[in-house]
Amino acid sequence: MSGLLMRSLDRYAVAFFVLLAAVAILVPLANLTLPAGHPLHVSTYAVALVGKYLCYALLALSVDLIWGYVGILSLGHGAFFALGGYAMGMYLMRQIGTRGVYGHPELPDFMVFLDWKELPWFWHGFDQFWFAMIMVVVVPGLLAFVFGWFAFRSRVTGVYLSIITQALTFALMLAFFRNNMGFGGNNGLTDFKDILGFNLQAGTTRAGLFIASAIALGLGFLICRMLVRSRIGQVLIAIRDAESRTRFLGYRVEAYKVFVFTLSAAMAGVAGALYVPQVGIINPSEFAPANSIEVVIWVAVGGRGTLFGPVIGAVLVNYAKTYFTGALPDAWLFALGGLFVFVTLFLPQGIVGAVRQGWGKVSRRKRSGDEPAKPASQAAE
Amino acid sequence: MTSTGISRLFPAVLAVIILALASVAPVAAAEADLAPLVQEFSNRKYDPKVEAIEKLGASGDMRAVAILKALGNRDLYTMKSGDRVVLARETADGMAISDPVTGEDLGTVPEKALQKIRLNNRMRRTISAAIGTLTLMSPDAAIRGDAAESIFLSRDDDDLEVLDAALAKETDPDVKLLMEQARAAIVLENGSPDEDLIAAIAVVKSRGDRDALSVLTGLANGEGPVAEAAKEAVTGIENRLELWGAAQNVFYGLSLGSVLLLAAIGLAITFGVMGVINMAHGEMIMIGAYVTFMVQELIRTSAPWLFDYSLFIALPLAFLIAGLIGMAIEHGVIRFLYGRPLETLLATWGISLILQQAVRTIFGPTNREVGTPDWMSGFFKLGELTLTYNRVYILFFSFAVLALLMLVMRYTAFGLQMRAVTQNRPMAGSMGIRTGWVDKLTFGLGSGIAGIAGVALSQIDNVSPNLGQSYIIDSFMVVVFGGVGNLWGTLVGAMTLGVANKFLEPYAGAVLAKIFVLVFIILFIQKRPRGLFALKGRAVEQ
Numbered sequence: 063m064s065g066l067l068m069r070s071l072d073r074y075a076v077a078f079f080v081l082l083a084a085v086a087i088l089v090p091l092a093n094l095t096l097p098a099g100h101p102l103h104v105s106t107y108a109v110a111l112v113g114k115y116l117c118y119a120l121l122a123l124s125v126d127l128i129w130g131y132v133g134i135l136s137l138g139h140g141a142f143f144a145l146g147g148y149a150m151g152m153y154l155m156r157q158i159g160t161r162g163v164y165g166h167p168e169l170p171d172f173m174v175f176l177d178w179k180e181l182p183w184f185w186h187g188f189d190q191f192w193f194a195m196i197m198v199v200v201v202p203g204l205l206a207f208v209f210g211w212f213a214f215r216s217r218v219t220g221v222y223l224s225i226i227t228q229a230l231t232f233a234l235m236l237a238f239f240r241n242n243m244g245f246g247g248n249n250g251l252t253d254f255k256d257i258l259g260f261n262l263q264a265g266t267t268r269a270g271l272f273i274a275s276a277i278a279l280g281l282g283f284l285i286c287r288m289l290v291r292s293r294i295g296q297v298l299i300a301i302r303d304a305e306s307r308t309r310f311l312g313y314r315v316e317a318y319k320v321f322v323f324t325l326s327a328a329m330a331g332v333a334g335a336l337y338v339p340q341v342g343i344i345n346p347s348e349f350a351p352a353n354s355i356e357v358v359i360w361v362a363v364g365g366r367g368t369l370f371g372p373v374i375g376a377v378l379v380n381y382a383k384t385y386f387t388g389a390l391p392d393a394w395l396f397a398l399g400g401l402f403v404f405v406t407l408f409l410p411q412g413i414v415g416a417v418r419q420g421w422g423k424v425s426r427r428k429r430s431g432d433e434p435a436k437p438a439s440q441a442a443e
Numbered sequence: 444m445t446s447t448g449i450s451r452l453f454p455a456v457l458a459v460i461i462l463a464l465a466s467v468a469p470v471a472a473a474e475a476d477l478a479p480l481v482q483e484f485s486n487r488k489y490d491p492k493v494e495a496i497e498k499l500g501a502s503g504d505m506r507a508v509a510i511l512k513a514l515g516n517r518d519l520y521t522m523k524s525g526d527r528v529v530l531a532r533e534t535a536d537g538m539a540i541s542d543p544v545t546g547e548d549l550g551t552v553p554e555k556a557l558q559k560i561r562l563n564n565r566m567r568r569t570i571s572a573a574i575g576t577l578t579l580m581s582p583d584a585a586i587r588g589d590a591a592e593s594i595f596l597s598r599d600d601d602d603l604e605v606l607d608a609a610l611a612k613e614t615d616p617d618v619k620l621l622m623e624q625a626r627a628a629i630v631l632e633n634g635s636p637d638e639d640l641i642a643a644i645a646v647v648k649s650r651g652d653r654d655a656l657s658v659l660t661g662l663a664n665g666e667g668p669v670a671e672a673a674k675e676a677v678t679g680i681e682n683r684l685e686l687w688g689a690a691q692n693v694f695y696g697l698s699l700g701s702v703l704l705l706a707a708i709g710l711a712i713t714f715g716v717m718g719v720i721n722m723a724h725g726e727m728i729m730i731g732a733y734v735t736f737m738v739q740e741l742i743r744t745s746a747p748w749l750f751d752y753s754l755f756i757a758l759p760l761a762f763l764i765a766g767l768i769g770m771a772i773e774h775g776v777i778r779f780l781y782g783r784p785l786e787t788l789l790a791t792w793g794i795s796l797i798l799q800q801a802v803r804t805i806f807g808p809t810n811r812e813v814g815t816p817d818w819m820s821g822f823f824k825l826g827e828l829t830l831t832y833n834r835v836y837i838l839f840f841s842f843a844v845l846a847l848l849m850l851v852m853r854y855t856a857f858g859l860q861m862r863a864v865t866q867n868r869p870m871a872g873s874m875g876i877r878t879g880w881v882d883k884l885t886f887g888l889g890s891g892i893a894g895i896a897g898v899a900l901s902q903i904d905n906v907s908p909n910l911g912q913s914y915i916i917d918s919f920m921v922v923v924f925g926g927v928g929n930l931w932g933t934l935v936g937a938m939t940l941g942v943a944n945k946f947l948e949p950y951a952g953a954v955l956a957k958i959f960v961l962v963f964i965i966l967f968i969q970k971r972p973r974g975l976f977a978l979k980g981r982a983v984e985q
Contacts, residue, residue: 135785135788209965212966212969213968213969215969216968216969216970216972217972218968218969218972220784220785221720221784221785221788222923222968222972224720224785224788225720225919225920225923226923226964226965226968228916228919229916229919229920229961229964229965230961230965232916232961233957233958233961233962233965236954236957236958236961237954237955237958239954240954240955351916352912355789355792358789359789359793362789392800392803392804395796395797395799395800395803396796396797396800396801398793398796399792399793399794399795399796399797399798399800400793400797401793402789402790402792402793402794402796403776403790403793403794403797405789406776406780406786406787406789406790406793407776407779407780407790410786
């Protein structure tokens with residue numbers, strides 16, 4: 063195990079961790095200690111924003127794990143993200159207590175508004191932090207396990223799987239929009255007050271959440287890295303490149319796929335759980351199929367199958383989104399749409415892949431000027 | 444009962460029919476007869492008025508019905524100067540008066556110049572009977588039927604005598620049945636010996652619609668043999684109505700299915716035949732809808748008389764424009780991505796975002812108004828079914844498009860080449876088929892059909908930049924459910940999903956029904972990963 067850990071920590075990974083640790087320490091520090099006028103001061107808004115990016119990066123990482131290494135393109139990972147978010151949101155709702163508009167000791171405001179008399183069964187236990195945290199991992203994980211078990215066992219692959227994952231998140235979105243589902247309907251869950259007794263609006267709490275997000279991203283990265291460098295990882299890549307051949311060699315392809323799919327969903331759930339307290343709201347639009355496809359483009363931009371790439375892609379694309387929606391709101395969808403086309407056509411390996419290729423060219427001076435090989439004769443997938 | 448009898452007796456529908464008929468009745472001959480009778484209403488005494496009403500009733504002139512109705516509604520007045528009887532209607536300036544017989548406009552006078560013609564109960568009864576006689580004895584069977592129908596609805600005791608007289612003379616079996624039902628309803632409403640009631644219940648039951656139900660439910664609450672019979676009849680009618688309700692649901696389901704079919708046919712070509720995932724398919728539908736909008740705008744400003752044909756102009760245009768955009772997309776993006784379906788999916792998603800935003804920038808984010816031509820608006824009744832014309836036309840249109848497409852695939856050179864390229868690309872190429880060109884045309888065909896779908900859908904959905912988004916997932920579900928590469932599968936898939944959705948809706952609500960259907964498809968795909976009508980053979984294993 064320790065050997066695997068050492069193998070996973072090559073110099074790039076170490077560089078990644080150093081960078082992440084620097085961000086995790088310096089950003090909150092600059093926010094809390096420096097006065098507002100100081101040139102290096104980071105505003106609370108920016109802390110929340112970067113914290114959000116970190117959650118997105120973790121989500122992108124979870125998509126990269128299954129798309130980049132097993133070849134499963136999930137268009138429904140936003141669903142796992144949102145489920146984790148809802149689990150966290152339910153805990154936060156229960157923490158409001160009597161401070162809601164209606165001041166009901168047990169029921170959240172929207173239930174009082176709907177004239178419900180008692181807490182639905184699935185809300186029990188969410189007043190305990192530990193229980194909510196278990197649910198953050200278990201609910202998306204369980205859904206992914208059941209879904210994956212059915213889908214992979216009957217060998218639903220390729221675009222079929224993509225389309226039914228999209229249908230899955232679409233169905234969940236419709237379900238969560240319903241008021242009588244007991245998750246706040248259209249408005250979702252919001253007006254959170256505090257987490258573990260700390261006020262959510264306080265700078266220190268936000269700094270804490272920021273650091274927690276960074277740690278979660280670091281841990282997620284480490285887990286993925288160890289996984290793909292292990293023997294299991296080798297099998298996963300084999301499945302991606304030649305599924306039937308791997309099956310004929312005697313590996314139980316379905317089991318591997320279900321395992322990774324579940325792990326990935328749990329990671330997405332954690333990302334969602336960290337996202338919700340920093341943004342302050344969770345509502346059914348998080349389930350929108352468009353969101354899930356956007357995650358895929360983060361991964362594609364950064365470079366799939368690299369683990370660094372998705373993190374870079376998530377931060378870059380979301381920074382661009384923040385910038386565009388502020389400065390040129392009409393242009394954002396043009397830019398995003400163009401990005402989809404550009405990356406698939408001209409940057410199939412993403413930024414990290416392109417850099418690696420460029421690096422390879424520089425280090426092997428002799429071979430120069432050869433075009434990146436087009437997939438010449440590909441057996442139809 | 445009696446005082447309100449007249450106003451309840453003849454609904455507006457009947458009046459319209461009668462007025463329409465009155466306008467074609469022989470004018471010159473009858474005019475001479477009616478005018479002096481009408482003038483009798485200026486008399487202050489009641490007896491001459493009653494006599495005049497009876498004579499009008501006996502005249503057999505359809506215009507008398509409208510006059511009597513006006514009298515019953517107290518719309519007839521006498522002029523204070525000269526005692527002329529006029530029909531008056533309140534307007535902003537005073538009372539607009541006209542001749543009750545000829546309808547000739549006599550200008551506007553202040554209210555004070557008119558004196559309302561008084562009625563008493565005897566006159567009201569006479570009016571009712573006279574109108575009954577006029578309509579129930581009319582030579583036109585349709586008018587007699589309508590009269591019987593409105594008596595069934597009003598169930599007025601006063602009409603019984605006239606009705607019996609009409610019944611004795613009636614020869615048309617359909618009208619006779621209506622009259623018997625009306626008579627039975629009066630009997631039920633106004634009490635009779637038990638055996639008459641039970642017989643009447645049987646007659647009313649034979650109608651079997653909601654009106655019959657409302658006649659009978661009152662009786663079914665009591666005790667005794669009459670109530671028993673009524674209860675049985677009510678259950679019988681309710682069962683029958685439930686059947687019709689199910690038939691109505693089937694129609695709604697087929698209608699939804701036809702919408703899904705229209706949206707999915709194009710996809711069945713691009714996804715099913717070419718294996719290209721086109722996430723921008725919904726946007727092609729949207730473009731078709733916007734083409735319709737633009738065609739209608741042009742027609743409104745420059746050639747309003749063409750409006751009824753706007754859809755026929757929009758159809759080929761939408762096909763061409765969406766098809767050309769599709770070919771451009773194929774040429775610019777998709778042909779570089781063949782064999783990489785997941786990348787194609789992402790790239791076309793990007794294109795869909797660009798197209799949406801482009802339309803939003805040009806036409807604005809709000810819904811645009813697309814008009815419905817006259818021949819597509821309104822509804823008709825088939826038994827107890829209410830069918831709206833636009834849905835019926837779209838149903839047939841979707842079948843026509845599918846049939847046309849199948850013919851193209853089967854009997855044209857292009858269809859043959861298309862199938863050849865699908866089955867074995869290298870072999871088709873070596874036989875001299877320009878595979879790249881066939882790909883382009885196929886993609887254009889799929890997109891063009893989406894454009895046509897957009898024209899149809901603009902009639903029943905909001906035309907907004909998000910139009911396509913709402914169809915894309917559903918259309919994929921249809922194609923995947925029906926089986927890829929099989930147009931019959933698309934048809935069966937669309938209709939099954941449509942009907943299933945509409946049958947679940949009453950029990951689960953619209954949203955939950957949709958969720959159930961999605962979950963069902965997700966489970967179904969596990970069982971049959973290649974859809975209902977899977978292609979057999981080695982191609983499947985690729």
